[in-house]
Amino acid sequence: MIGLLCFVLAVLASPFKSKLRLEAENAVLRHQLIVLRRRPRGRVRLTNHDRWFLIQLYRWFPSILKVLTIIRPETLVRWHRAGFRCYWRWKSRPQGGRxxxxxxxxxxxxxMSVENPLWGAPRIHGELLKLGFEVAQSSVAKYMVKRRGPPSQGWRTFLRNHAPDIAAMDLFVVPTIGFDLIYAFVIVRLDRRDIVWTNVTANPTAEWVAHQITEAFPWDGAPGYMIRDRDRIYGAVVTRRLRAMGIRDKPIAPASPWQNGFAERLIRSIRRECVDHIIVLGEAHLRRILKSYARYYNETRTHLALDKDAPVSRPVQRTGVVRSLAVLGGLHHHYARA
Incomplete structure (x- = not known):
């Protein structure tokens, strides 16, 4: 009864369907009859030609899903997607060439193109040939990073190229056991973050600072620029001494300690790793402590900014027994193989 009702409804709706749509549905019905007649017994067996025929009709007339009985609509959709993948795999196949x-x-x-913004395809191609890669220069140009503007170095590269000619100096105070204040003076080079000079005094003057600068740098090893703050201790005597040594004086802006960040960071390390754990007895005591810490800082202590190397580069030791050497009475330790 239900089948008869469906047939009547289909007959009533047939005048409203297009002629091509009706012919497609009739073709599907006839093909299903052919498949059923071809089956000797058991499960229906579909060939690749049957699948191709149904998939093509489904591409043109998706409404044929309503008249499919020997397979599920989901199966036909799965066949269509698998055929789509096979088609594009065939389209994307290599057709010779390089x-x-x-x-x-x-x-x-x-x-290479990112790390060397000034290099073009010929230069990178030459480097690859020296590394044993057989590749065409046109392929190198194809896979290089495309830039919108002209090639230019980054700020990190620019600063690294100028850091060897820049130094920074600063003063900080350390309390003694008698609650007196002693001034410590440090000079650091920006290239390898190495401490160039340390000294202490209870009464700093411009003449004393100028003398420390002279002691810190030989005449043929002075930096090109010296960064300092605007403390009154750096008077005309200091500026004249810098000018005489060929060093350009670069005072920071007022109330801007971050512009002298290397020296400020060094002072923070000295406080946190050294003088905050020691009661200073006097000038000689503090001078000896700072010299010991400067030697540890330059030759042993690793720095994140230097790829975990020391300012005076440490060789990698792979053989021998690991020994522990105390620094500053055991406040720090240096490990080496012997």
């Missing part, structure tokens, strides 16, 4: 470049080589080309 062999494809490995992913690692493409990544290396991009890395």
């Amino acid at each position: 062999p494809q470049i490995d992913t690692e080589l493409r990544a290396l080309i991009r890395r």
Whole structure:
């Protein structure tokens, strides 16, 4: 009864369907009858031609899903998607020409172009040839990083190229056991963060600071620029001494200690790792402590900014027994193989 009702409804709706749509549905019905007649017994067996026929009709007339009985609509949709993947896999097949470049080589080309913004495709191609990579220059140009503007170095590279000619100096106070204040003076180079000079005094003057600068740098090893704050201790005597040594004086802006960040960071390390854990007895005691810490800071202590190396580069030791050497009476330790 339900089948008869469905047939009547289909007959009533048939005048409103297009002629091509009706012919497609009739073709599907006839093909299903052919498949059923072809089956000797058991499960229906569909060939690739049957699947191709149904998929093509489904592409043109999706409404044929309503008249499919020997297979589920989900099965036909799955066949269509599988055919779509096979088609585009066939379209994307290699058709001769140059062999494809490995992913690692493409990544290396991009890395070289990023790390060397002033290099073009010929330069990178030459480097790859020296590394044993057989690749065309046009392929190198294809996989390079595309830039919107002209090539230019970054700020990190610019600062690294100028850091060897820049030094910074500053003063900080340390209380003694008698609650007196002793002034410590430090000079640091920005290139390797090494402490160039340390000294202490109870009564700092401009003449004393100028003398420390002279002692810190030989005449042929002075930096090109000296960063300092605007403390009154740096008087005309200091500026004349800097000018005489060929050092350009670079005072920071008023109330801007972050502009002398290297010296401020060094002083923070000295306080946190040294003088905050020691009761200073006097000038000689503090001078000896700072010299010991400066030697540890330059030759042993690793720095994150230097890729975990010391300012005076430490060799890697791979053989021998690890020994522990006390620094500052055991406040720190230096480990080496012997």
